Amino acid sequence: MNFTYDDAVKVLTSQEKFHIKLGLERIRQILNLLGNPQDYLKYIHVAGTNGKGSVCAIIASILQKDGHKTGLYTSPHIFKYTERIKINSQNISDEDFARYIDEISSVAEKNNIYLTEFELLTAVMFKYFYDNNVEIVVLETGLGGRFDATNVIKNNLCSVITHIDYDHTERLGNTLDEIAYEKAGIIKKGCPVICAEGYEAVKTKADKENSLLILVSPCEDTKYLSLKGTFQKENLSLALAAVRLIMPNISDNTIISGLKSVYHPCRFQYIKEKNLITDACHNPNGINALKESLDLYFPNSQKRFVFGCLRNKDYKKMINTLFSDGDEIYFYHFNNKNSCTFNELQMSCKFAAKEFKPSPAFWDKKDKLTVICGSFYMLNEIISEELIR
Numbered sequence: 001m002n003f004t005y006d007d008a009v010k011v012l013t014s015q016e017k018f019h020i021k022l023g024l025e026r027i028r029q030i031l032n033l034l035g036n037p038q039d040y041l042k043y044i045h046v047a048g049t050n051g052k053g054s055v056c057a058i059i060a061s062i063l064q065k066d067g068h069k070t071g072l073y074t075s076p077h078i079f080k081y082t083e084r085i086k087i088n089s090q091n092i093s094d095e096d097f098a099r100y101i102d103e104i105s106s107v108a109e110k111n112n113i114y115l116t117e118f119e120l121l122t123a124v125m126f127k128y129f130y131d132n133n134v135e136i137v138v139l140e141t142g143l144g145g146r147f148d149a150t151n152v153i154k155n156n157l158c159s160v161i162t163h164i165d166y167d168h169t170e171r172l173g174n175t176l177d178e179i180a181y182e183k184a185g186i187i188k189k190g191c192p193v194i195c196a197e198g199y200e201a202v203k204t205k206a207d208k209e210n211s212l213l214i215l216v217s218p219c220e221d222t223k224y225l226s227l228k229g230t231f232q233k234e235n236l237s238l239a240l241a242a243v244r245l246i247m248p249n250i251s252d253n254t255i256i257s258g259l260k261s262v263y264h265p266c267r268f269q270y271i272k273e274k275n276l277i278t279d280a281c282h283n284p285n286g287i288n289a290l291k292e293s294l295d296l297y298f299p300n301s302q303k304r305f306v307f308g309c310l311r312n313k314d315y316k317k318m319i320n321t322l323f324s325d326g327d328e329i330y331f332y333h334f335n336n337k338n339s340c341t342f343n344e345l346q347m348s349c350k351f352a353a354k355e356f357k358p359s360p361a362f363w364d365k366k367d368k369l370t371v372i373c374g375s376f377y378m379l380n381e382i383i384s385e386e387l388i389r
Helices: 005-012 025-033 052-065 094-110 117-131 176-186 200-208 232-246 252-260 284-297 315-322 342-347 360-364 376-382
Strands: 042-047 070-073 085-087 136-140 158-161 193-195 213-215 269-271 276-279 303-307 328-331 369-373
Touching (some): 005 094, 025 117, 052 136, 052 158, 158 176, 158 232, 232 252, 315 342, 369 376
Parallel strands (some): 042 136, 276 369, 303 328, 303 369
């Protein structure tokens, strides 16, 4: 019997793999057994709290338009694991994904290497991109940077550090400086680093590694960028600084073409025919950016919110930031063991809310702007991939 995509998902979500365990020892062990494919690729490595997925998507789109065979590794996914690993905008096929998961998990098991879900996916990504002769990999960290599985790479074309804020504080630290220190772990010796914030930890790491530190201001015009939201100005500025650094002769026409083609779903994505916005913002800074964008683009619209959140997030702060008197509010308890219940969310909200229950009839309500937000992990239970395409 062939090993299928569903079999691969069962391996990835098994109890022993479906957790976070930072560190580089296990990923180095498995990659060494695979011939260290990561050592033969070129990278643009991106870390940060918010915006790193958008920055990666922008860079990858421009590189592809410039004729480079471009690998893109991002997380988490919304609908399928295959979304995380792309070559020139095409997801890894279900068949290839299953084959690589089967082969690499078998090697790990035979050698008593206990990989986490993210480590196994990262090993698959490196081997898949190597086997397919990818020219440049745009590489997003999963969590943090210093001990993130992607940080086994030895050299990269440049590092990018996006906006830093409070998230995963139980693992990365309780202050912004501590979090910045972890993100700065992706800075490599002699390789430039681009950021928009001048944290001392980033400066210190750049000096230690003799890495050129490039500070950019959020000044780029987003008129050609397919992604919307006030926060995209900073993301675009970081992405274009990286592209122009490694490809100084790239034409403006190529850049514009790349910006128009960026696809990064559920980041302040507006579906006009449904009067619907989906936004995967999942921490207070992301919610604040969503609120700013709603106030800018839809200042006079009545709003209907569907909100769900994980318990390890500061959902009280998110709720207090997002909702206003007169909003129609629904709370959603989605299928995740760490999902907040309706009662937990309602107790944190000063406005009355209803419990959200997905139904086809809900999408017929177009009298108000509907906003779905709060967690990546709830989106695929509420919307379909066809809806946002």
